[in-house]
Amino acid sequence: MTESIEKTRLLDIAIIGGGPGGLSAAHALVNQGLSVGIFERARALRPIGAALGLAQQGYQALSDINPQLSTRVRSLSANPQRQLLMRPNGEVLFLDESPMAGTSFTWVGWHTLQTCLRDCLPDSVHLYLNHKLIHFTTSDGADRLVRLKFQNQSEYLAKVLVGADGYNSAVRNATVQDGKPLYTGTMTWRGIVPRQAMMPLNTSRLSIKQS
Numbered sequence: 001m002t003e004s005i006e007k008t009r010l011l012d013i014a015i016i017g018g019g020p021g022g023l024s025a026a027h028a029l030v031n032q033g034l035s036v037g038i039f040e041r042a043r044a045l046r047p048i049g050a051a052l053g054l055a056q057q058g059y060q061a062l063s064d065i066n067p068q069l070s071t072r073v074r075s076l077s078a079n080p081q082r083q084l085l086m087r088p089n090g091e092v093l094f095l096d097e098s099p100m101a102g103t104s105f106t107w108v109g110w111h112t113l114q115t116c117l118r119d120c121l122p123d124s125v126h127l128y129l130n131h132k133l134i135h136f137t138t139s140d141g142a143d144r145l146v147r148l149k150f151q152n153q154s155e156y157l158a159k160v161l162v163g164a165d166g167y168n169s170a171v172r173n174a175t176v177q178d179g180k181p182l183y184t185g186t187m188t189w190r191g192i193v194p195r196q197a198m199m200p201l202n203t204s205r206l207s208i209k210q211s
């Protein structure tokens, strides 16, 4: 091992991105007995995002990693029972039974999922916040280590680099180099509003129509 390697922390696996993908990969890889570090550019995991749809395949994937993890996430999720469309003044335009009611499909808060996946990680996995990957190089030696360079942070070395850094992935840009993501021309804005902050519902309109 060279002097510069001794001074730099060496990991088996460095995961870039602390979203659902990066955190789930960390669970799977640490289960294999590997040393894992997750590097996330955000300074804190803040309660952002809205509801993320998680269906049976997602739970099966989580269960394959760790059955308790799957059970824990499901306990924090909800099966949609009803759907309604309202005007800003609270007028209900329609209220219907959700087509997903009674199925295994669930909604889970994006931030709820992220914090659950983080909190269930073993202590050996460190989440390095405020670590934005800006560049990486691969050594020529037989060990082929990846040297990771972060904005205003120390360098790290890893045997394997996992890119889980979302749709504008720096890792993908440097490896696959297939250009910027394509914009489909549509955009969705999602948010969560506390029920108490909404206009009072006109409960006389809240019966589900029978067809």
Ligand SMILES: Cc1cc2nc3c(=O)[nH]c(=O)nc-3n(C[C@H](O)[C@H](O)[C@H](O)COP(=O)(O)OP(=O)(O)OC[C@H]3O[C@@H](n4cnc5c(N)ncnc54)[C@H](O)[C@@H]3O)c2cc1C
Pocket: 016, 017, 018, 019, 020, 021, 022, 023, 039, 040, 041, 042, 048, 049, 050, 051, 052, 053, 110, 131, 132, 133, 134, 164, 165, 166, 167, 168, 169, 170, 190
């Ligand atoms: C904040 C956020 C909220 C979202 N909310 C919803 C939602 O409510 N409902 C929904 O259906 N979908 C939501 N999405 C989109 C959807 O959940 C994503 O498609 C899904 O999260 C994909 O997971 P992922 O882990 O692959 O990538 P992402 O969730 O996109 O996570 C990528 C992570 O990598 C980090 N990152 C990016 N670049 C770097 C870098 N250079 N160095 C270090 N870290 C980096 C990002 O900060 C992010 O935390 C959200 C995505 C984000 C990022």
